[in-house]
Amino acid sequence: MTDPAPMIDIRNLSVTFNRGRKPVKAVNGVSLSVRPGEVVALLGESGSGKSVTMRSLLRLHPAGTTIEGTMTVAGRDVTGLSKRELGDLRGPIVSMVFQEPRLALDPVYTLGRQIEETIMRHEKVSRAEASARALALFRKVRIPSPERRLKNYPHEMSGGMLQRSMIAMALACNPKVLLADEPTTALDATVQIQILLLIRDLQREYGLSVIFVTHDIGVAAEVADRIAVMYAGRIVEEGTVSEIIHAPKHPYTQGLLGARVELAHGRDRLITIPGAPPDLTNMPSGCAFSPRCPVASEPCHTRVPELVSQGEAGRVACIQYA
C-alpha cells in the first residue's frame, strides 16, 4: 500500500436490505481500495455480495437499504452525497456496465439517442456535438458501420454489439472509474473474449480504475491486476492474480480453483465444494465458510477471522494464518 491516494477506498462497508420480513446483511464489513489505473476483480459465487459491494459505489440500491462504513471515490465521500451530487457523480466519474445489455438499455430509444442523452446530461454541448461524440465512441468500441448502428434500437442488435454499445455509453463522459457487473456472463464464449480484450484495451487507454465483478476465476485472471475473493458478504482473500492463482491461501479460494472445469480434464469427476453458501438472514456465528471447510477446527465456528496481511500485498481471513 505505497500509493497515498487510492482512486476508490472502501472502509468497513456493510449493506443491509430491509425488504421482506428479516433484514438481509448482503455485505458485512468489506474494505477494499483500488489505485488509479488498476483493475480489481471481485470474485465470488451468487449471493456473495460482490455485486452489492460494487453497486454501493453508485448507491444504486432500492429504497430502505442501510449502508454503513465509508466510501471515497476520486476524493469524494460517496456516502455523504446529496441526490443531485450523486447524479453528477454517476457518469463522468463513476460509470457502470451491466450484466445483461439487452435489459439494461431502453428498448424504445435508439442507441445513438441514449448515448447523446448521457453526454447532454453532464455537459453543455449541442445535440450535433453529442451525436458526433457518440459516433466516435462507437468507432472506439469497434462497432462496424457505426453511423447506421447508432440509429438502431436495442432489439435490432446482437448481444455482443449491445455490450459494446453499453461500454461506449459508460465511457461517454470520460469517467475515472468503471464498474463492470459480470459484463461477459450473458454472452457467447467467443464474444466473451472479445469483450474482455476490449475492456482491457480501453482501461489502459483511458487509465481507468476498474472493479470487475465475476464468478469466473478464468475471467478474473484474464482482466485483473488483483483479485478479491468474497464469501457470504466478506472478503476472505485478496492478492495479486499470480498469488491467488498459484498460491491460494484461504480454503475457499483453494476450493474455487479446484472446482474449475479445465482442471477436471483427465479426472472422471468434477471436484466441487461440498454444501451451500449460508443463509444471509441467519449467518453462522464464526467464520461463514467453516460449515463447508475441510480444515475447520473448533475455534472457526465461534470466532470471525480478521483479514490480515499476508505475503507482499495479499490479505487473508483465515484462522490458519492469524
Next chain:
Amino acid sequence: MLAYGLKRLLHVIPVAIGVSIVCFMLIHIAPGDPLAAILPSDASAELQAEMRSFYGLDKPLPVQYALWAWRALHGDLGVSIASGRPVLGEILSASINSIILAVAATMIGFTFGAVLGFLAGVFRGTWIDRIASAISMIGVSVPHYWLGMVLVIVFSVRLGWLPAMGGGPGGSDGKAVGWDYLRYLILPAITMSVIPMGIIARTIRSLVADILAQDFTQALAAKGLLTGQIMRHVIRNAAPTAISVMGLQLGYLLGGSILIETVFSWPGTGFLLNGAIFSRDLPVLQGTILVLAMFFVLVNLVVDVLQSAIDPRIQRS
C-alpha cells in the same frame, strides 16, 4: 409506417363484411314483427303484404342482405319506419353528438386515469398507491347510470349549476363551441369517464411498476439521469400500451352509451338506438348497429397504426 397502415387496412375488409352479416342477422333473429309497429293490428292482409314488399321483407334473407349491403355501400341505409326520414341522416347527426360525448369522456378519463395510475405505479405500496387504486376501483365498479342520476340530483336539482338533460340550445342538430353548449356536455361526459378512468389507471399502474422494476431504469440512474429524465423514459415505454387501452375505451364509449345518453337525454346514437328498439324501427336499428361496429373497427385500426409509430418493435420485428 405507410405500408403497415395499408396492410392493416386490408385486414379490415373481411372484418367489415363479417360484422355487417352479424348485425343484419341479429335483427332477424330478434323476436317481433317490425310491421306490427306501423300497422294497426286489424290491417288487411293485402296492406300487410304491400308494406312487407315496400320494405323488402318478403324476399329471402340472403337477397335481403345483399340488397341491404349494396344500398348501405352507397350510403342508403333506408328510411326510418318511425319518422319517415332517411336513416343515414339520423345516424350522422346522432353520431356527431355521440362522438363529442365519447371524446370528451375519454379525454377526462385518460387524463385523470393516467395521473392516478402513474402516481400509483411510482409510489407503489405507499398510501398514495392505496388512495389512487381505491379511486380507480370505485371508478370501474360504480354503475354509471346511478352515478349520472346522483350527479343530476346534486348539480342540477340541488345546486342548479348545470342542465340535467338535452344536447344544447340547438337541439340534436345545432352545434357550436361555447359555454352554452359545453354546460350540457359536462355531466354526461363526467359520468361516462369514470369507467375508462379506472381501467386506464389500473393499466398504467401495472405498466409503470413493471417498467420501474426493469434493469434499464436502474441503468438510466447509473448514468446520472435525474428522476424527471428517467420518468420520461418510463412514460415513453408505457405510452404504446396506454394509448391502445385508451383507443379501445374510446371504441367502447362510441357504442356503449345507451344508458348514459338515455339518463341525460343526450341525442346520440345510444339514444337513437334506444328509441329504435322501443318503436321496432328495423332500418334505424340495423343502420345504427352497423355504423357503431364500423366505428369500432376503425378505432382499432387507428390504434394499431399509432402504436407501431411509437413502439419501434411492433412494425420492425
